[in-house]
Amino acid sequence: MDVYPRYIAGAIWSARKDVQVKYLTVDQARTLDYMFFQEANSYDLVIVIAGVTVPGKYLGGKPISIKELEEWFKIIDKPSKILVGPAAKFGIGTVGGKVAELPTKIKENFDVIVKGDPEVFVYEVIREDSLEKADPYTMRASYNEIEEFIIKGTRIVTQHPNYGLNLIIELETYRGCPRVITGGCSFCIEPLYGLPKFREQKCIVKEVEELYKLGVKFFRLGRQPDIFVYKARKVGLEEFPKPEPSEIEKLFRGIRNVAPHLKTLHIDNVNPGTVAHHPKESREVAKIIIKYHTPGDVAAFGVESVDPMVVKQNNLKVTMEEALKAVKVINEVGARRGYNGLPELLPGINLLFGLKGETKKTYELNYEFLKKIVEQGLLIRRINIRQVMVFPRTRMWAIGDKVIRKHKPYFKSFKLKVKKNIEPVLLRRLVPRGTVLREVFTEKYINEYTYARQVGSYPLMLKIPEKLPLRKFMDFTIVDHEHRSAIAIPYPLNVNKAKPKLLRLIPYMSRDEVLAILKNRPFKNLEEISLVLKNRECLKYLTVC
Template identity: 55%
Template sequence: MRKVAPNLKTLHIDNANPGVIAKYPEESKKIAKIICKYHTPGDVAAFGVESADPKVIKENNLKAYPEDVIKAIEVLNEVGSRRGYNGLPELLPGLNFVFGLKGESKETFVHNFNLLKEILDRGLMIRRINLRQVIPLPGTKMYKVGEKIIKKHREIFKRFKKRVREEIDREMLKRILPLGTVMRDVYAEIHIGKITFARQLGSYPILVGIPGKLELNKFMDVKIIDYGYRSVTGMPYPLEINKIPIDTLEAIPGIGRKRALRIARARPISGEEDLFKILDDENMARMLIDLGISFK
């Protein structure tokens, strides 16, 4: 692929079988190293876990038990956790779960959460957790039972999903993109209210919210300053102090509305010494400088 398209900007894989990776770890490491040599960092190998409940695994002939999933994650983390040029780890697993399968019970949700919690507690990294409900199609074995199971567990599924977003997803984002990480080449796509939303090009891009209405349809670098459940908050990097909107300034931790207005009224700011005088707060000025500002 790289030979025929050497300037390809994004090259990612898709699915991977955790059972196979766990069974053949050394071979899988070699393959992962080859992928990391030629791909774009931020790549995701989507694991079809489907369920961590042994009963559901057996009744639906699934291919990986929880211990296999953990082993496969460890294999990919060993090779792919190194941070690439665009700010993201090279290659991490993503986990797909399906609810409404035969054999599902209230205990299924406990098994699934325990697997995610073990991954988090072991210090491992996964890029995404996809929680879906089965779609029973007429003429299939699932058609007779799937809809009944989904209806029976609808409220449990909602609570489970909320708990995963609050207790797992956000903590995992902090691990994948620590505060101060610079994400390269995020593309500004849309304004919603006073927020600009941007993403890197990729198969499963992380959503970045940037305070303020910035110019759309252009690439920029951002520095991570905060986290949502499945998204991050970033600031343009470097931060062009003489050009960025007041809403962007205001959103910087510790700045607030009054300091943002003071900075805006004092533009153009010529350099660090000028900034110290305007803010009259050495610590706050130093924080802005450390954030990475430009006086252009």
């Protein structure tokens, strides 16, 4: 759950504590169908949070579409309607290319389109009981303005459909870009917020404490371009300020003190340039994070491109050598396997195409970079290959989607090559056959498979060739690999009840041993099973219960 609904609900309750606030996800609205329209029309005010700033496909839900924004909010015509979020600030984008201006049909459906900070605007609307008296362009000057909103808004999480299950909460540590002093990356919206404004540790810890009291156990410190420079002293003076490990420890220690039995504490973005320029301090920060976090964590590196021409023209962060150095530093500290089956902390690699200066050579150099990661035996949690979404007021706006359209064949070919030659190798290295992953949440059925993931920043997708109970936490054994997901079976597997197709997938088990199990079951204990097995290694994946 992102910050928008929490901050907005908190703003409403800060202005008037007696207001009834109802929260719905867009997927819930789709399921309710006409009942959603009926209910929405019974309210005084409807606030729509729409749009994404990072393109992608999401298993957990599908963002609201242009068509839905056009049609739904024409039908919902009785309450006042406010549009907030990336769609309101920047427009509508999809996979890659220029973000489109909001269509007139959508604009006409809303009384106000908020270009500023929605929680500040909504607070004024409720306090003044007037849309006209509030300024939709107002931005908060500091976090002090909204810390009350943040705390009061925590209880809205209880209305999320995944509350009490696999709901992960995004926590904001700061916004703004340390590299704004050199202009920041050409495509990025973060420099538009200026230099970082940091939240105080005590405020973030208080928010976690309130959420934890409500039963939330999964947290992600996201919403910043680089967690490693949280409260770094030389922000605003240096492009790559030196991390302050003591400040980061104060934050993480505080979180664990108020949420001692949390189940996920992960990070998100890390600037690879910070790690490359300050390897000593970055190692220290990584060790601190590992001390307090939960395994399976990902430091998402916005490498974007290692082509020197593209790096220069778009003011990117690292050269190929620096990117490799950053990957190595995180591997040195975080590659050891944690209690849930995954390595403690690994890099993720973001590659972005369609940028200024891109040529065919760009694709060759980026592939060479990934190949070097494989050849040097390094671990990567995941590779994100995307086409740039072009936002207004960024330097890429003048370029638009020209490069994307021109290089479409290169992009398709590159993705296919990585899918075939790079990702399977890295995945097998990440979770070798026989790896046991703990606390995996079963989410949905697709064909005859159950899809399941651990709760975290960038969870690995598991496909289980059987329909298991949904919305349950289970343990699984990895038995095979696809390019981005793994095939798994329940751990331990009940040999007395398991279907033959699952028995055939047990590591170290031969076809003859499967037939022997089917012929001789039920078994009373593992010792009985061992009598029909040639390789006792299988036993560690089995049970008779």
